[in-house]
Amino acid sequence: MSETKKIDLNLLYSVLVREIENDQVQEIDPDFYRTLSEYLGKLKSEGYDGIESKIKARLTELITQSVTLLLKTRIEKASASDTLDFTNLLDEEKYILESQQDLAERKEMILSATLNGRTKTLQSVSKKHKTKPVTVRFLKDFDQFVGADYTKYGPYKAEDIATLPNENAQALIAKNISVKITIEE
Template sequence: MSETNEIDLNKLHHIVLRETENDSIQEINPDFYRKLSDFIGDLKKQEFDGVENNIKKVIIDTATELTSLFINIRLEKISKSGNISFQNLLDEEKFILDAEEERRERAEMILSATINGKSKFLESISQNHKTKTVVVRFLQEVDELIGADLEKYGPFKIEDIATIPYENAQALITKNIATKVRWED
């Protein structure tokens, strides 16, 4: 862990370069992503005119590209490795891996139920998924609707936030009538 607590573009470049030059996942500061987020966030808050503003935009774009490259390199190393060592993974990367593990478990569950003739179990999974709720923010007005769970929802005005069944949410999101609300929104 050669980097100090503060991140700048030069240090970010050095960290990404070091990661690309090694086959294994490199050890870095555990709060790297938070420090990097602070660095980019602080840059975005600064206001400049003219050439200085153009330079700021280039720095932000470069930092964004390096960040994307860094995450993708580390995730690719993880996916190519048959034996994942959690030792040098950051908590944010473990969060991503949790979702991958959940995906694999779900795929195995569906495969097992299908080849073992458990159609009632598959029907239950399907129904539970259709009716699980999702939080959405409405981009257009919507009249009352009947949810996949046969409950009534709405009516909704622009910017209203509601919890509705997944199947209904997906239909509204696809038509750009609503957008999914995520934790970071």
């Protein structure tokens, strides 16, 4: 069943109710999240004063709560069984569930390597994790340092963007020196 491209609170409510009332993930328009994103982006960019501003804020809040519940419900239903059911899932939802599959595979690999004495596998995973590239934006100036991969990094000024080894990026994030950013591909 394909929904119309026009998104409003009534349509969102009907999609949410239909989803909650059924045990299986329901079919919705493949562009649902993108269309909703466009609608919210437009709504948030429009300037209103007085009561109209309050209505816009409340509408945005209701849509946010509804979409959050809808996504949570659909993901929970799809992952409720031992095997993931990708039927009727949208690409964005599949993206979320694929990360759950990656998590299960990683746990199994670590457990298997540990229980079967494959120390080199564990060392390789550890090194790969410490040095995997993470892109950050600096919130404060920071001096030059040697990264987990033994490469020199910096110095950096506030607002600089850099790709650092994960171990170093996480330490800087924890100290509120930088924030992780995602670079769109």
